Amino acid sequence: MAVRYNADTKTFILETKNSSYLMKVSRYGNLLHMYYGDRIPDEDVDYLVVLADRGFSPNPNEAGNDRTFSLDFLPQEFSTSRSGDYRSPSIEAVWGRGEVSCSGKVAGYEICPGAEKIEGMPGLRLMPGEKGETLIIRLEDTVSGLEISLSYTVFEEKDVIARSVRVTNRGEETARLEKVMSVTLDFMESDFDLVYFSGRHLMERGVRRIPVSDGIHSIGSSRGASSHQYNPFAIVCGKDCGEDNGQCWGISLVYSGCFLIEAEKDQFGQLRVNGGINPQGFSFLLEPGETFQAPQAVLAWSGRGFTELSHIYHRIFRENLCRSPYRKKPRPVLLNSWEAAYFDFDGEKILSIAKEAADLGVDLFVLDDGWFGCRNNDDAALGDWTENREKLKMGIRELSEKIHDMGLQFGIWVEPEMVSEESELYRRHPDWCLREPGRPAVRGRYQLVLDLSRRDVCDYIIEAMNGVLDMGKIEYVKWDMNRSIAEAWSALLDRNRQGEVLHRYILGLYYVMDQVILKHPDVLFCGCAGGGGRFDPAMLYYQPQIWCSDNTDAVNRLKIQYGTSFAYPVSTMEAHVSVCPNHQTGRITPLNTRGIVAMDGVFGYELDPTRMTEEEKEECRDQIRFYKKYYRLIAEGDYYRLTNPYENRYFTAWQQVSQDRKKSLVSIVITDREGNDAQRYVKLKGLEADRFYRIEGWKGKYSGKLLMSAGIPVPADLTEYAGIQLILKMA
Ligand code: GLA
Numbered sequence: 206m207a208v209r210y211n212a213d214t215k216t217f218i219l220e221t222k223n224s225s226y227l228m229k230v231s232r233y234g235n236l237l238h239m240y241y242g243d244r245i246p247d248e249d250v251d252y253l254v255v256l257a258d259r260g261f262s263p264n265p266n267e268a269g270n271d272r273t274f275s276l277d278f279l280p281q282e283f284s285t286s287r288s289g290d291y292r293s294p295s296i297e298a299v300w301g302r303g304e305v306s307c308s309g310k311v312a313g314y315e316i317c318p319g320a321e322k323i324e325g326m327p328g329l330r331l332m333p334g335e336k337g338e339t340l341i342i343r344l345e346d347t348v349s350g351l352e353i354s355l356s357y358t359v360f361e362e363k364d365v366i367a368r369s370v371r372v373t374n375r376g377e378e379t380a381r382l383e384k385v386m387s388v389t390l391d392f393m394e395s396d397f398d399l400v401y402f403s404g405r406h407l408m409e410r411g412v413r414r415i416p417v418s419d420g421i422h423s424i425g426s427s428r429g430a431s432s433h434q435y436n437p438f439a440i441v442c443g444k445d446c447g448e449d450n451g452q453c454w455g456i457s458l459v460y461s462g463c464f465l466i467e468a469e470k471d472q473f474g475q476l477r478v479n480g481g482i483n484p485q486g487f488s489f490l491l492e493p494g495e496t497f498q499a500p501q502a503v504l505a506w507s508g509r510g511f512t513e514l515s516h517i518y519h520r521i522f523r524e525n526l527c528r529s530p531y532r533k534k535p536r537p538v539l540l541n542s543w544e545a546a547y548f549d550f551d552g553e554k555i556l557s558i559a560k561e562a563a564d565l566g567v568d569l570f571v572l573d574d575g576w577f578g579c580r581n582n583d584d585a586a587l588g589d590w591t592e593n594r595e596k597l598k599m600g601i602r603e604l605s606e607k608i609h610d611m612g613l614q615f616g617i618w619v620e621p622e623m624v625s626e627e628s629e630l631y632r633r634h635p636d637w638c639l640r641e642p643g644r645p646a647v648r649g650r651y652q653l654v655l656d657l658s659r660r661d662v663c664d665y666i667i668e669a670m671n672g673v674l675d676m677g678k679i680e681y682v683k684w685d686m687n688r689s690i691a692e693a694w695s696a697l698l699d700r701n702r703q704g705e706v707l708h709r710y711i712l713g714l715y716y717v718m719d720q721v722i723l724k725h726p727d728v729l730f731c732g733c734a735g736g737g738g739r740f741d742p743a744m745l746y747y748q749p750q751i752w753c754s755d756n757t758d759a760v761n762r763l764k765i766q767y768g769t770s771f772a773y774p775v776s777t778m779e780a781h782v783s784v785c786p787n788h789q790t791g792r793i794t795p796l797n798t799r800g801i802v803a804m805d806g807v808f809g810y811e812l813d814p815t816r817m818t819e820e821e822k823e824e825c826r827d828q829i830r831f832y833k834k835y836y837r838l839i840a841e842g843d844y845y846r847l848t849n850p851y852e853n854r855y856f857t858a859w860q861q862v863s864q865d866r867k868k869s870l871v872s873i874v875i876t877d878r879e880g881n882d883a884q885r886y887v888k889l890k891g892l893e894a895d896r897f898y899r900i901e902g903w904k905g906k907y908s909g910k911l912l913m914s915a916g917i918p919v920p921a922d923l924t925e926y927a928g929i930q931l932i933l934k935m936a
Contacts, residue, residue, distance in 0.1 A: 227250055254393075293477065307346045312344065323498060324371075386481035422468050423465060514771075536776070537614055569613060569616055659696075683731045684730055686733070687734065759801075762803075804872070831930070844861055858873040882921070906936045
């Protein structure tokens with residue numbers, strides 16, 4: 206059984222294939238977090254908690270004269286505020302006459318088959334035939350009437366525990382929630398590092414590793430989207446943890462809005478990690494009988510370093526999250542018009558690009574921004590989802606049909622959450638955007654944000670998007686979101702509910718996506734927020750692939766995709782070959798390298814093939830043939846980061862290995878060269894040690910053991926920015 210309660214020791218035990226997670230009911234009914242790590246036998250772990258009379262650590266009244274029982278240092282599963290625990294709490298709420306104390310005592314539990322359904326938000330699902338159970342523990346505060354349900358779905362075979370929290374007001378008065386974390390993870394020690402993923406527009410998900418030290422280190426977003434700046438994913442790891450060794454714990458939030466992940470080292474050298482909706486500016490009113498649902502957090506543990514942790518996340522996100530039929534289907538190779546034409550096109554130009562794209566072997570043509578309303582620049586027309594017949598005289602239907610006649614599928618760009626002041630929609634409904642009364646709205650890319658906390662606005666967007674999808678034969682939608690949200694005030698909510706706006710916006714977005722997908726279940730949705738500004742598991746539930754970054758420079762992409770790969774599989778990262786000099790950095794890299802780097806993702810192009818030489822076109826045809834031939838290996842093989850681009854300035858290498866270990870693809874890109882250079886080697890991973898492999902185009906065969914221990918020489922004739930792909934096959 207993946208979930209058990211041992212009544213003798215009052216311990217809840219969650220077990221996955223390789224990990225155990227233990228909680229214990231304290232003698233006064235508090236829920237203590239006892240252990241999360243390597244799978245252990247069923248034993249009483251009570252001895253792990255050492256009680257002591259610590260100065261200035263208060264004791265709950267029910268402890269009587271026992272001065273050794275204090276929530277100030279006990280490891281807790283969900284920490285309530287003003288209860289004598291001075292670490293950052295899991296919940297903060299106000300009720301009655303302004304009281305804020307809360308004490309969550311275990312009041313009951315349930316073990317149910319299947320996965321927890323997260324109301325109104327995405328979550329992991331169990332696939333048919335897959336084993337999994339959910340434990341729900343009910344904590345009660347009898348004075349406030351707040352009931353906190355902690356839920357744990359155990360994905361036994363996948364080594365994952367998905368947590369979430371629901372708060373119900375069982376009292377008689379309105380309560381105001383000010384902080385509700387989806388996960389609190391207490392460690393009794395703190396000799397750890399924190400790894401997180403930070404960046405900016407055009408340079409997302411850089412890898413940062415810092416020691417956990419006194420105080421609180423927090424990452425998060427207040428931008429209304431999960432953001433370019435921080436990703437809702439973090440890792441706590443031992444000092445010695447590396448790619449292939451050491452303990453690490455992953456925390457991933459299935460949420461696309463403002464989030465917080467905080468790591469606090471307390472005065473006794475213990476660590477607390479909290480993750481959930483960002484409390485900054487957040488509040489949520491709960492009337493008697495109402496329930497608040499927090500987003501899901503996906504937890505994983507590995508005793509063998511980051512690679513194994515990544516494999517756990519890759520597998521669960523690939524198989525148990527994405528709900529599109531494309532979950533298992535190969536993704537089409539696409540050509541996107543953005544860097545090919547920007548706003549400067551007409552129907553004929555688009556058709557000539559598409560014709561060349563078809564000739565290259567591309568499967569799908571995507572018409573990016575600029576096809577609707579009076580959109581000739583980024584300063585107008587968002588909200589007016591009607592065709593621009595001046596630009597596209599033939600209209601979307603005819604265009605899409607002509608493109609289909611070329612043997613291509615057709616896709617289109619939209620940015621449904623936004624409105625331009627220069628638009629029909631804005632003229633009709635100036636009150637539909639987020640802004641505060643009496644103040645001009647903050648602009649971003651000249652645009653304002655529609656108030657998705659309003660049902661009428663959501664319904665308009667659903668209708669508009671269904672309208673777009675019915676304009677022609679459309680198989681793919683790039684769903685963009687091109688600014689950070691500033692104001693969080695909605696015209697339809699009361700004064701004391703304005704703290705709900707940003708969360709309600711996200712719920713509105715999920716509702717919109719749900720409805721549009723329901724009507725168009727077979728369309729492939731690609732997420733985008735100025736590239737990777739909303740690259741999170743919740744969006745991946747709706748949109749199986751996300752435009753990884755607006756930065757298409759192959760060398761910058763090495764770092765961006767490296768960081769992204771810690772949590773997200775290759776099948777989620779859209780990556781395109783673009784022209785050189787690169788439009789974002791001016792760098793010139795070989796077409797071959799651009800292809801290799803874009804194949805470290807969902808492969809495509811973003812250039813004008815009518816401007817390519819015959820030689821370049823032939824090279825693209827080869828790239829597409831190669832990608833299609835090895836699609837399963839690339840998209841579903843186990844992924845290994847062979848180098849760390851932050852440490853190795855000379856080359857970056859990565860590898861995919863098929864599940865049966867018979868095939869592997871090794872990719873290497875040279876990032877710097879020196880005269881009369883050292884011979885460098887790269888050690889391979891994931892092969893069968895005692896089997897032999899041939900490397901295509903190389904002489905001889907070598908044991909997996911040798912290739913993994915001594916490695917292979919990086920071909921010395923590769924000049925700066927050159928790259929190579931090597932196919933290995935078991936002999
Ligand atoms: C965003 C996207 C780009 C492109 C433009 C169009 O920046 O990330 O890929 O679609 O919008 O305006």
